Amino acid sequence: MTEEESGVRRWLVDISSWRPSPDQFDAAAALLPPHERPAIARFVKEDDRKRALVSRLLQYSLVHHLLRISFHQINIRRTAEGKPYLQNNCSDFPNFNFSTSHQGDYVGIVSEPLCLVGLDIVSVSEPQGETAAEFVSNFSSYLTDHEWNCIVGAGTPRDVLTEFYRYWCLKEAFVKAVGAGVGFGFRRLEFHHEGWTNICICIDGEVSKKWRFWLFKLDETHLASIAKGDPEDAINTFKKTLSSVTIAEKQLSSALDSPEEAFTLQTVEELTQSQE
Amino acid sequence: MASIAGSSALSFARPVKAINTNSLAFSPVRKGNTFLHLQPVPMRSVSCAAKKDTVDKVCEIVKKQLALPDHTEVCGESKFSELGADSLDTVEIVMGLEEHFDISVEESSAQTIATVEDAADLIDKLVAGKA
Numbered sequence: 001m002t003e004e005e006s007g008v009r010r011w012l013v014d015i016s017s018w019r020p021s022p023d024q025f026d027a028a029a030a031l032l033p034p035h036e037r038p039a040i041a042r043f044v045k046e047d048d049r050k051r052a053l054v055s056r057l058l059q060y061s062l063v064h065h066l067l068r069i070s071f072h073q074i075n076i077r078r079t080a081e082g083k084p085y086l087q088n089n090c091s092d093f094p095n096f097n098f099s100t101s102h103q104g105d106y107v108g109i110v111s112e113p114l115c116l117v118g119l120d121i122v123s124v125s126e127p128q129g130e131t132a133a134e135f136v137s138n139f140s141s142y143l144t145d146h147e148w149n150c151i152v153g154a155g156t157p158r159d160v161l162t163e164f165y166r167y168w169c170l171k172e173a174f175v176k177a178v179g180a181g182v183g184f185g186f187r188r189l190e191f192h193h194e195g196w197t198n199i200c201i202c203i204d205g206e207v208s209k210k211w212r213f214w215l216f217k218l219d220e221t222h223l224a225s226i227a228k229g230d231p232e233d234a235i236n237t238f239k240k241t242l243s244s245v246t247i248a249e250k251q252l253s254s255a256l257d258s259p260e261e262a263f264t265l266q267t268v269e270e271l272t273q274s275q276e
Numbered sequence: 277m278a279s280i281a282g283s284s285a286l287s288f289a290r291p292v293k294a295i296n297t298n299s300l301a302f303s304p305v306r307k308g309n310t311f312l313h314l315q316p317v318p319m320r321s322v323s324c325a326a327k328k329d330t331v332d333k334v335c336e337i338v339k340k341q342l343a344l345p346d347h348t349e350v351c352g353e354s355k356f357s358e359l360g361a362d363s364l365d366t367v368e369i370v371m372g373l374e375e376h377f378d379i380s381v382e383e384s385s386a387q388t389i390a391t392v393e394d395a396a397d398l399i400d401k402l403v404a405g406k407a
Binding site: 048 | 359368
């Protein structure tokens with residue numbers, strides 16, 4: 001590696017073409033430390049088990065790739081809220097943190113060395129047995145009045161659905177970045193944007209200058225959002241795992257304003273081979 | 277939360293949930309058992325066991341929401357996430373339960389529901405509170 005390692009990664013796997021036999025699945029799972037395997041096995045649906053496995057392979061591959069540690073030496077734990085983090089981070093990246101997401105055909109991971117980062121992938125799918133308007137209204141208490149108006153005024157039912165999923169996806173990315181579980185009040189967050197660029201967040205009614213957001217269209221039905229921001233906003237259980245919570249404003253601004261990279265597509269084979 | 281005043285100015289009817297004054301913030305008991313029970317009879321915790329009827333109904337609603345085949349083993353210990361529920365599914369499951377049992381679940385309580393048993397316990401308490 002000729003360039004200085006930044007610790008920033010954006011990886012994406014399309015699992016639709018990965019159809020492992022039970023043996024192949026088990027072989028991939030065997031690469032992970034033993035404590036991860038029961039968690040994968042407990043998923044009832046095969047596709048969920050696949051996503052759970054690939055999600056974990058991404059985590060371990062990423063840490064292995066960046067920090068040059070073998071899988072079985074990597075210690076990834078979870079906070080009480082379920083936020084995964086690298087225990088005993090001895091790397092050059094003081095706040096090394098990562099976020100995975102999976103939905104439909106995609107599993108993704110993002111990492112940052114200093115700022116918090118969160119990823120959410122959604123599939124804009126037609127609701128079963130209810131209209132777009134009915135579906136979206138189920139979640140009205142998770143949206144602010146402003147967001148609600150934007151959504152219901154978006155146009156066709158498909159537009160309404162897509163708009164809803166954009167707001168939901170952004171909220172999830174933020175909540176995951178700060179390490180909160182489902183208990184975080186989604187209604188405390190309000191997003192503003194210009195044509196879905198220059199996306200900014202108001203938290204409890206105040207504009208925050210210390211967060212950046214991006215929305216990506218992965219394909220016709222999948223969206224991904226990335227949230228990147230101030231480690232001070234991490235919730236306590238996650239904050240404890242970080243080394244440099246207080247960052248000088250200039251350093252934080254410079255990190256926040258660095259250009260956002262596109263996702264790199266990985267295959268499951270590449271992830272499993274990286275252990276050899 | 278700075279919610280915008282003058283909600284009557286909205287041109288779209290926005291569903292407003294009535295707050296049930298009997299709703300409780302429920303802290304689920306974390307059971308030590310990490311395995312998914314495949315028995316049809318739900319495991320009962322030592323105290324405050326949810327009624328079997330409630331657990332059965334929750335299983336039914338969850339299976340429907342997650343489009344699980346009828347033969348899927350779902351019981352009190354089943355975790356929503358392991359059945360394939362994402363955050364959106366969980367919200368919809370709770371709404372389905374509210375409609376069926378005619379109760380109102382606080383957002384803070386809804387978000388602590390991880391298993392079928394958690395949901396059934398909460399429902400029993402809310403229904404008892406209404407009686």
